[in-house]
Structures are given as structure tokens and as C-alpha cells.
Amino acid sequence: MSEEAPAGLDKLREDIDRIDRELHQLLRERAAVVRRIGLAKRTASGERAAFIRPGREAELMRGRIGDHDGALPAASVARIWREILSGACQMQAPFGVALYSPERSISHWDLVRNHFGSLTPIRLCASAQRVLQEVGQQNTIGVLPWPDHEEAQPWWPNLASEDARAVNIVSALPFYESATGRFESRRLMAVATYPPEPSSDDVSYMIVDTHPELSRTRLGALLNQAGLKGGVMATYGREGLMKQLLELDGFIGRQDERLGRLVGGSDGAITRAAVIGASARPLGVLDTE
Numbered sequence: 001m002s003e004e005a006p007a008g009l010d011k012l013r014e015d016i017d018r019i020d021r022e023l024h025q026l027l028r029e030r031a032a033v034v035r036r037i038g039l040a041k042r043t044a045s046g047e048r049a050a051f052i053r054p055g056r057e058a059e060l061m062r063g064r065i066g067d068h069d070g071a072l073p074a075a076s077v078a079r080i081w082r083e084i085l086s087g088a089c090q091m092q093a094p095f096g097v098a099l100y101s102p103e104r105s106i107s108h109w110d111l112v113r114n115h116f117g118s119l120t121p122i123r124l125c126a127s128a129q130r131v132l133q134e135v136g137q138q139n140t141i142g143v144l145p146w147p148d149h150e151e152a153q154p155w156w157p158n159l160a161s162e163d164a165r166a167v168n169i170v171s172a173l174p175f176y177e178s179a180t181g182r183f184e185s186r187r188l189m190a191v192a193t194y195p196p197e198p199s200s201d202d203v204s205y206m207i208v209d210t211h212p213e214l215s216r217t218r219l220g221a222l223l224n225q226a227g228l229k230g231g232v233m234a235t236y237g238r239e240g241l242m243k244q245l246l247e248l249d250g251f252i253g254r255q256d257e258r259l260g261r262l263v264g265g266s267d268g269a270i271t272r273a274a275v276i277g278a279s280a281r282p283l284g285v286l287d288t289e
């Protein structure tokens, strides 16, 4: 080893120590601003304030990943920011996650921990129904399996309620993936009583009650005619009624006028259309060349 190297390293490590102090100071400043935002939200709306803003969080993440360059992997930056955002939400109003993982997959646990951070308690529930009950109680976010065509008792038809305190789909997990850090490609949906909110790129979820013989082509044409674009994610038929879960482009609110147009223009083929939430479109796999 040369004589120079240790001295050079000492200097570089001093640089790291200085940068870390600066980063930590900035994190403390950020937390102080978050505290003020939390107080302002509580003053304006009390305990029912939207302490978690999924659309804003998605935009912040897109901003950091969009600006990123240099040697640090983008997935590391994304994970750091998810931790910052989750800590900032926990500071304002503590919350927990109720997770239903039918296969008890550790990758489900991993996705929840990665998105909702180190502080968030995660409870494993025995059924999707149990998760939805827990979400009805305060400050619990539910995490449920991605809807699938094969399910005998899907969870998603329960979300089409008229209740103002309705449970909504608010996020799709994972928001980002690391090519090397995942060992299975799994997706989950987060549901909560706080509202989904628009970001610059969203997907909305809608349940339509349809005539059992309505074809995919005709459904596509009816959607198009109502100014909507998307496809079927899952279907559930019972007693001559078909419920279809649709994934649609863009943010669509529960009161969107296109819902009435869709039902009204369908000649009785669609008897009801209900939006059950939205999520920011995920960033996908980061750090691929």
C-alpha cells in the first residue's frame, strides 16, 4: 500500500462525514415543515384530514427519479424517498397496514414494508373480508391481492358502495421495482378510507354490472363512446348478473359524468357503473440499461 492512500482516504471520509451531517440537517428541516403541514391539515379538517396524499407522493417520487443521475442506483433513491414519505405520514397520524396474503408470500410482506416504511406495523389477516373490516376502523390501510379472473369470492365487488366513507383503491404496489432486489414479480392493491387523488399519470378502477352476454368488443365500444379507455381486469358472475372490474386510463372521480353516459348509452347492457378508486401509474423496473 502506498503512503498516500490512507491520507487520501481520510480526506474522502471527512467529506462523507460532512455530507452526512448536511443531509441529516436537511432531513430535520424537512420534518419540521412536515410537522407544520400536519398541524395545518388537522386545523382545517380535524382527524379526518387526508394525512396521506398518494398522488402528491407519486409526483414527489417521479420528480426524484426523473432528476436522478450518477452512480447511486435509482432504486436506492426510490427506497430512501419511500422511507422519508412514510416517516412523514407516521409523524402526522400513526397508521398500520392490514395485509391479506393468501400464499403467505414473503414478497407480499416485502412490498408492504418497502412502500409503507420501517415504522409501519403490519398485521396479517386471515381473509380479504377481515382486511376490509379493519380498514373501516381508523388509520388502517388494507393491502389485498391483485384481482384475478379465477377467484370464487373476490374482494373487489365489496368496494362498489354508495357510502361516503367508502373504502377506495388508493395505490398499486410496487410503485417501483429493482431488477436485482425482487425475487418474484408480484402486485398488490392498497385500499383505504382516505381518497385517491390525481397525479400526472393515473389508472382508475371501475366496476360495471353488465348483462352476462355483453361481449368484450361491445363493452370496449361502449366505453369508447362514453369517452373512457381501458380493459377488463377480472369478472365475477352470480345469479345472472356479471360484475366486471375495469382498469381505465387517467383519473376518474366517483362522480364523473362519463359514468352516467356509459350506463345511459348502453341500451340496458350496463345497469350500473361505480368507480372504486385510482392509483398512480407505477415507475416500473428501475436501473435497467
Ligand SMILES: C=C(O[C@@H]1C=C(C(=O)O)C=C[C@H]1O)C(=O)O
Pocket (backbone or CB within 6 Å): 034, 037, 038, 051, 052, 053, 054, 056, 057, 060, 084, 085, 088, 089
Ligand atoms: C407533507 C404532507 O403529508 C404527507 C407527506 C408528504 C411528504 O413528506 O412530502 C407528502 C404527502 C403526504 O402523504 C403533505 O400533505 O404535503
